[in-house]
Amino acid sequence: MDDPRTAPAGPLGAGTGVLLIAVFTIATCGLIYELLAGTIASYLLGDSVTQFSTVIGAYLFSMGVGSYLSRHVRRDLLIRFIEIEILVGLVGGLSSPALFFAFAEVDAFRVVLYGWVFVTGVLVGLEIPFLIRILKDEFPLHDLVSRVLSLDYLGALAASLLFPLWLVPQVGLMRSSFVFGGLNVLVAVWTCHYFRRRHRRPRLTAQAYGALAVLGLGALFSDDLTAWSERRLYEDPVVLSRSSPYQRIVLTRGGDGVRLFLNGNLQFSTLDEYRYHEALVHPGLAAVAAPRRVLVLGGGDGMAVRELLKDERVEEVTLVDLDPMMTDIFRDHEAFATLNGHALRSPRVEIVNADAFVWLESNADRYDFIVVDFPDPRTYSLGKLYTTTFYRRLAGRLNTGGAAAIQSTSPLVSRRAFWCVVETVRAAGLHARPYHAPVPTFGEWGYVLASPEPLALSDAFPPGLRYLTPAVARSLFEFPADMAPVPVEVNQLNNQILVRYHAEGWQQYADGRPVTHP
């Protein structure tokens, strides 16, 4: 079949063999594009069942659209076929980089995703009808249909085996996309070449070579492209990513578990979040005699609520988190709701989506225990949640004998920031009991217990804890020399000194300079 002169009878001669190989190739490529789109969508958006179903559905539908449209093309079928191959090669070949880029840069990622899937599908849908019509004079119809379709399904089988076994693990999404796009264009080049005498189209040939060059370069540099796109994203594959009006929520899943990032900052890793949350909740909760009504500020991931619900004395928990998207994900997404033991679906829990400061101002209820789990005071906006004004308001919501547990950044990394929280709590007229716990993914972490009356600590923890034991709990209140108190100013709305302390500490830490305190 390499030589047109030895070709079988029929107007295309030996070209028929070429075209049948083309069927196999384009079938493989077509399915690869579909799998790529489905995989990337699941990586970036999470919930792979939904992503795969919708991508496959959209793809098949648009192929149907392509097949339907094919009837409108009457003349120069071979030329149109070559053009389509070049286009499919480019669109399909650039799908990975385009989707990764769109995810990082474009708000309406889904529009780009399904648009891309649709265009690819329409083009792929045109291919087989064209080929059948081109080949219709070479074979009897029953023979033609059986040959073309069997090759088509064979190509699909090849793709479905190659993709998970070799392409994703060895070649990578980025390079696979370029390589298969290139194969599609090769079909065009090859076809041009074989039918060059009957259809001399030097421009078309040049276009095909041009497309091949683009995809070849892409394949060559796809490691760099991948590195670039991952640098823009995260260490581990992203399993869910959402942008709410308040923040960007990203969940990744890797070898050591699920991690939650808010605006790029790690909030927890399932590897050790139980340490963080047990230490946040239980020392304070145990110290309160009758913690019936509990308030959680921040902490929309529901992990702190999970800890609270372990204690049977807790009758009702009100969770106030700014972002409904956060609480929805951790209540309704099976994969993430399991992380908090479906705490947010408990009848004991009420979820309020509101700004904590404003909500505290407008709400007059009192609570026995309050968990304050805000992001670190990285910005002036967040710093407001660590001021005397905020803690005074908090004090006004505590029943006598009640207490609040406040996450207070790392006393090792940002020693001044930690002790500033302690002093600010005191300046707001509350008693403060600082403590800390080691959380490997975070480092040494700090907390403050704040209470209107001095607190008597207790060891009566609920069963089912993985980290806290009475002896460990007692040790948390001891501060080693390198985390001991330092003189600090009180954080006020009008000075926001804490934001500066925090930035200093973490900057020095990032720079690798020793953290020194005058």
Next chain:
Amino acid sequence: MSRRRIPWSRGLTRRDMLRMGPGAAAAMALGCAPGLPASAERALDAGRIAGAVVGASHRQGHLLRDGARPEPRQVRDVRVAIVGAGVAGLSAAWKLARSGMRDFAVLELEADAGGNARWGANDVSAYPWGAHYLPVPTAEATATRELVAEMGLVLDTGPDGEPVYDPRHLCHAPQERLFVDGGWREGLSARDVVNPAPGSAEAAELAAFEAEMRRYRDYRDARGRRAFALPVAAGSADAAVAGLDGMSMREYFDRAGWSSRRLRWYVDYCCRDDYGCTLETTSAWAGWHYFCSRPDDVEYLTWPEGNGRIVRHFLDRVGGNVLPGMLVYRVRPTASAGGGGVSGGSVSGGNVPAGIVPAGGVSPGPVSSGGLPGAGLPIGGASTGPVSQGAFPGGRPPDGVLPAGVVPAGAVPADGVEVDALDTRTETAVRFRARHCIYALPRFTAPHVIDGYALAGLESFTYSPWVVANLTVDRPPDGAAWDNVLHDSPSLGYVVATHQDLRTVPGPSVLTWYLPLAVPNPDAARAWMLAQEWRDWASLILADLVQAHPDIESRVSRIDVMLWGHAMIRPVPGFIRGEARRRAAAPHGAIRFAHSDMSGISVFEEAQYHGVRAAEEVMRALGHAHATSL
């Protein structure tokens, strides 16, 4: 981007520009700065940015100019008539009410009370139209301390005996930043701005400047008074201090040999900010007063509506006595009128407050048609838009009681005052007969309004015009402080109205942009200002802000502009120590004066001081027992 000529400069001759001086020329240059992107022009042309010039309607002025010489047909008796509901007039009312005296009326031209401390509001936020903050009052500002305590701003008393303020009302961090050399820098102290290289000549100059500042701050005269105090009246009269008024701040700098460009810019900025004057036109006394009357680390009290919050507090107390929409066009000392003589009677006219009676036979004589202010009358002519703050009195004030004593005031009849005002809503004139009048309008108006009033040297009261714009934006600029100053601009930058918002994630906001027309000839600048249209202001403002915020035009949905013709008294050299200013406080018959003008510096404490002082004088004259706030 194109360097385009501002179209509205066409009507202006070169001579006009020269007369207006460099400041206004610079302001106009804003419009042709190479900064306004074509997209911003398109946004304005396409009407994507809405807005209006508010407060330059002059409707009320025309009522008078168009030949209407209103004859009051109604008379109302009140014990005290307060003219003008700015901070001074409202403070007088506040003091009277606080002392248990309720038979007074406050007559205000505008639909809303507050004067330079008025405010507006839209769906996004309340915002100031003028005064936007009150520095934490110093010990001398006793009346202001009394006021802020009454407002509930003080949490308790610190170990040093000083009040501890609720941090919610103190300006939150970050307070100030400066756009300079293409980037923002936090802080706006002399040191932040000059930022000298250690050991440089500039560092030495800055140190000398700071030392001078400390010297004046620490100064105490033989009577223990500080060199510069708030109110001004509580400061030292020593020649060493008063003498500073003989030169400009610029001359002071020249004599000291301070040449640092940054330091001069900084002090010039401060003068523009506080007085609407430049380094050249501010007296050295006023310049140092700005730096030395308050402690180094002074904090500011501020709210979304600025000092409008304080006005609201006043209105809570005395709003029922404030009559808005009342253009006072004539005030006349009388020998016969008096509170308590006639009162009650029928109410006529939809909006006429209770207590007004038809002027029939009870009116003491015909209304003089002379002395009508006409076009020369200073009309604030501004309305703040959607929010209406002032209120007509709900009921009839108690009848006045005849005074126990009468203040002698030379040849001028001193036992009564007639105040004629045009109710701009019904366009009917009303005469208020009062025992006493507190005149709290800007002082330059007095000869136009008060019968037979003359004050030698009154022409030395000059005023800087200001432009204030409120821009509604989809969110505050990244890293915005409360006060955001532009180094290379005749404007003062902008203040963020939602800065005190406690929400963690900021929503839409309003930016209040300030432009003092700090030029040698304010009259020409005023005329230029009044000739501009909204489109002119909008592109001028955007061109100013675009240097620091390239995307500003896509963030702004509305620009409203307020033109203040006589915004601030100018403390030019010689004014503070001048005869006219000192004599201006002398009463005219039963008329007492209260306005920040008389301090020579336009700040809240001064306005309040004069209002409270005048109220106490009136109560003394009436024999009304009261505790002094001064």
